[in-house]
Amino acid sequence: MSILIVGEKPSVSRAISAVVGASSAHKGYTEGNGYIVSWCVGHLVGLKFPNDYGNGWEQKWSFSQLPMIPDSWLFHVTDSTKAQYDLLKNLMNKDEVTEIICATDADREGECIFRYVYNMARCRKPVKRLWVSSLEESAIRKALSIMKPMSAYDNLFNAGYARARADWLVGMNGSRLFSVRYGGKLNIGRVQTPTLAMIVQRDAEVNGFVKQKYFTADLNCGAFTLSSARIDDEKSADALVSACDGSTVTISSVKREVKTDKAPKLYDLTTLQREANKGFGYTAQQTLDYTQSLYEGKLVTYPRTDSQYLSDDMAQTTLDVAKLCDSYFGFSISHTPDIKKVINNGKVSGHHAIIHTSGISTADLSSLPTGEKNILTLIVTKLICATAPAHKYEAVKLTGICNGTEFTATGRTILDMGWKAYAKQTDKKNDEKSLPAVSEGQTFTVQASKGEHFTSPPKPYTDVICYERGIRNRP
Numbered sequence: 001m002s003i004l005i006v007g008e009k010p011s012v013s014r015a016i017s018a019v020v021g022a023s024s025a026h027k028g029y030t031e032g033n034g035y036i037v038s039w040c041v042g043h044l045v046g047l048k049f050p051n052d053y054g055n056g057w058e059q060k061w062s063f064s065q066l067p068m069i070p071d072s073w074l075f076h077v078t079d080s081t082k083a084q085y086d087l088l089k090n091l092m093n094k095d096e097v098t099e100i101i102c103a104t105d106a107d108r109e110g111e112c113i114f115r116y117v118y119n120m121a122r123c124r125k126p127v128k129r130l131w132v133s134s135l136e137e138s139a140i141r142k143a144l145s146i147m148k149p150m151s152a153y154d155n156l157f158n159a160g161y162a163r164a165r166a167d168w169l170v171g172m173n174g175s176r177l178f179s180v181r182y183g184g185k186l187n188i189g190r191v192q193t194p195t196l197a198m199i200v201q202r203d204a205e206v207n208g209f210v211k212q213k214y215f216t217a218d219l220n221c222g223a224f225t226l227s228s229a230r231i232d233d234e235k236s237a238d239a240l241v242s243a244c245d246g247s248t249v250t251i252s253s254v255k256r257e258v259k260t261d262k263a264p265k266l267y268d269l270t271t272l273q274r275e276a277n278k279g280f281g282y283t284a285q286q287t288l289d290y291t292q293s294l295y296e297g298k299l300v301t302y303p304r305t306d307s308q309y310l311s312d313d314m315a316q317t318t319l320d321v322a323k324l325c326d327s328y329f330g331f332s333i334s335h336t337p338d339i340k341k342v343i344n345n346g347k348v349s350g351h352h353a354i355i356h357t358s359g360i361s362t363a364d365l366s367s368l369p370t371g372e373k374n375i376l377t378l379i380v381t382k383l384i385c386a387t388a389p390a391h392k393y394e395a396v397k398l399t400g401i402c403n404g405t406e407f408t409a410t411g412r413t414i415l416d417m418g419w420k421a422y423a424k425q426t427d428k429k430n431d432e433k434s435l436p437a438v439s440e441g442q443t444f445t446v447q448a449s450k451g452e453h454f455t456s457p458p459k460p461y462t463d464v465i466c467y468e469r470g471i472r473n474r475p
Contacts, residue, residue, distance in 0.1 A: 004097045005037045005130070006088065006114055008104035011296040013039040015135040016103055019144070028087040036091055040104060044085040045116035047168050048074040050176075061176045068173055073165065075120055089121040102150060103130040107304055107350060108160035115150075115157050129153050133302035133351050135295060136359060156350075166190060202461045209457035216453065217241045219249055219400070219407055219446040223436045226400045226407035227451065237450050243403045245448035252406075253399035254440050261391040263419040265308035266342050266353035267382050272303075272375070277462060280374050290375040291354065297372075298359040300379055305351035309344040314352065318342065321358055322383055328360050329380050331422055337387035356380050381422060388419035396435045402446065411435035 005020065007013030014030070017023065021033030029038035050057040050068050057068055077085045091097060100123070104110035118127065127150035132143035167190050174188030215237035217228040226249060231237040265271070269288065276287040291303040310318055322337040342353070356379050368376065392415040400407045413434040 001098045002031075002034055002036050002094075002096050003099045003101060004091050004094075005035060005101040005103050006117070007037065007039040008110055008113055009041065009296070010039050012105075012135065013037050013103070015296070015298065016130075016140060019137050019140045028084055029091065036097065038088055038091055039084075040088070040113050040117060041081055041084055043078060043113055043116070044081050044088070045075050045077055045120045047164060048076045050172050052076065061180050063177075063180055066173055066177055067169075068176070069169065075116060077120065085117060085120075088117055089123075092118065092121045092123040092125065097125065100125055100127045101130050101147065102127055103132075105304065106131045106133065106302065108156050108163070111153055111157045112160040112164065126150075133305075134357055135298045136357050139357075199461050202458060205458050206460055211457070212455045214453050214455070216451040217244060217405070217407070218449050218451045219244060219402060219444075220449070221249065221400075221444040221446055224398070224409050224411070224433075224438075226398065226402075226409045226446075228405060228407050230453075234450075240403070240405060241448045241450045244405070244446060247402055247446065247448075248443050249400040249402040249407065249446050251398060251438055251440055251442045251444075252401050253397075254438055255397045255399075257395050258415065259393055259395050261393075261418075261420070263341060263386050263388055263390060264382065266310070266355060266386050267379060268306050268308050268353060269303055270306070271308065272354060272378065275378060276375060279378065280371075282371065282375075283462075286371065287375060290369075290371040291379075294372055294376055294379075297363065298357060299363060299376060300356050301354055302351050303354055305354060307348045307351060308353045309347040310342050310352045310355070311345050311348045312343050315339050315343055317358075318355065318383070321356055321360075322387055324356075324358065324361050325380055325384055328365065329377070331381075331384055333384065333388075333422075335388055337384070338389075339387055342383075342386050354379055355383050384422045385419040388422060389416065391418035391420045392416040398435060398438055400444075409435060 005013070005016055005022075007016060017030040017032075017035075017037040020035045020037065022030040022035040022037045024030060024032045029036055031037070052058075053068075053070060053074065055068075057065055059065075092100060100118070102111075102114040102118075104114045128147040129150050129152065130140075130143050130147055132139055134140075170190040171188060174193070175186060178186040178188055212232075213234075215231045215234055217231070217237055217240040219226040228240065231240070267275075269291075272291065273282075273284040273287045276282040276290075277284070282290070288303060291300060294300040295303055319337060319339050322339070325331050326333050356376065360376075360380070365373065365376070394413045394415060396411045396413070398409045400409075411434050
């Protein structure tokens, strides 16, 4: 008797094979120790296209065909991966296989990938779900010990299946509608079309932007400069500069406030993609690919997550991997990582935040490709920052009156670098200079000058910005 484990990719399945002892390799699967481990290589089964339904939908496209709404949804085997589907079908229905473990990616897409094959193969054998966020041996063993029946994830499958049908209805009907309307083949999609509309609108805003000049009157007080509010009329700015030059400014207000910047949250996929784009110019897909590769290399946890917290059962593991950072990344950590900051069971849904694993202690990190190394460094840095003390500074705002007009200056003095001592990316706020000790009523003789400034156009969209705004496929 054997247990069949079905993964989503060969690399993930190999990691599982090593844990369960399925070491004998065959074409399309491994076997041993009472287990057979195979994989799906992505979607082996999908929804049929309209032409495959009949109903006249296979004829020349016309308005009379619309809307196309199937009475029942039909599936087909993908031609390019039919051989792997046939193998899985045979394995699922093999007499010696008494139980199946679904080990596809632990998300709704992974759930659909497995169930489409399971249903198409007309298999009725009992299935358990392997839900794991790390490919480390200890994580896989733990996940194998707490598996639930497949029925516990029915709603996850229903969500994925509903999205697939929505994609079909919008894409197939919309594409035919607009193609017939405008006399040429046009592809319409639930995701791509609103994304395209956003980009076109923003491009129009950028191309139609006319920069506007505005001015400030700046008073040089020696150790600091006070500036007026925005002035749109240049003659008014010149008049104010002329009136104030060589005059006396009186400090009317000195406001000092100690402020705190809390440590950042851990990465979910979106925040990782955003910061990788800012820091390295990577697209959202590049970041996902690099992180997926690190995950398959057992160096980071599951990437497709929308959570920025960890569950409480991970506290000790997180503390252990945080302590590895000094040895392998040279942070010179001067604080004891406060793991409680990143623990919140209520904010962990399917998957916890992305963190590195203990695999960094045994891997040859110097051999990693540049992209993967950069992403790993971001992930490691984020855990160090998230568990570090808050950044504290004193914010100062000076207000002065000259010739009946109000001028201001702002600055900050860092009191405790906290987590920003470890942050790799620069913070423009940290460039704000500290201001000298000044008291209310103090006066300064000033030199006045005119500052010229220009309004800035809106920034063109990147795929990361679109992803942040909800135009996404996964997770």
